[in-house]
Amino acid sequence: MSNQKKEKPKYTEVWGDTVELKELLFACLIGVVVTMSFFFAGQYIFSNIEGLDEGMASGYALLLGLGGCVLSGVISAVLFKPKRTFDGELRGDSIEHILEQAGMSVEEEAAALAVVSPEIIAEMEELELYSLLALVPEDSPNYKPEYKEKAHVNGQQGGN
Numbered sequence: 001m002s003n004q005k006k007e008k009p010k011y012t013e014v015w016g017d018t019v020e021l022k023e024l025l026f027a028c029l030i031g032v033v034v035t036m037s038f039f040f041a042g043q044y045i046f047s048n049i050e051g052l053d054e055g056m057a058s059g060y061a062l063l064l065g066l067g068g069c070v071l072s073g074v075i076s077a078v079l080f081k082p083k084r085t086f087d088g089e090l091r092g093d094s095i096e097h098i099l100e101q102a103g104m105s106v107e108e109e110a111a112a113l114a115v116v117s118p119e120i121i122a123e124m125e126e127l128e129l130y131s132l133l134a135l136v137p138e139d140s141p142n143y144k145p146e147y148k149e150k151a152h153v154n155g156q157q158g159g160n
Helices: 021-047 054-079 094-101 106-115 118-126 146-159
Strands: 011-014 017-020
Touching: 011 021, 017 021, 021 054, 094 106
Parallel strands: none
Antiparallel strands: 011 017
């Protein structure tokens, strides 16, 4: 077993997201099996109900199939965790460029950070986005003086 090389996953881009091919195929297989099982079970159940119109029975079976589709999405989400990594380090003057790409100015971002919920601020702290948090205005309840200090320290580390 130690002689075998660990196989590196093969990734591809689908609808702007990078996915592992093996997991994508398993997720598709799960989706088809669960969705069609629910649909066919619905057809069997609803077609055996006396007095139910055939069109209504087919509609209910389709609705059950859609429920199976949602369930297969949940199953796939639990089985195949995201593999994205986030490099939260922003360097010096790149903040202006990033905000420009997002269609915002530094002033607009500062105004947004001044009123954003504490949960979002906590998430940004967890991701160590201190270069952005340093933009929080001093008169805002979200302001903390350590943001500017940490942004400066992270900026020095990134430059070395």
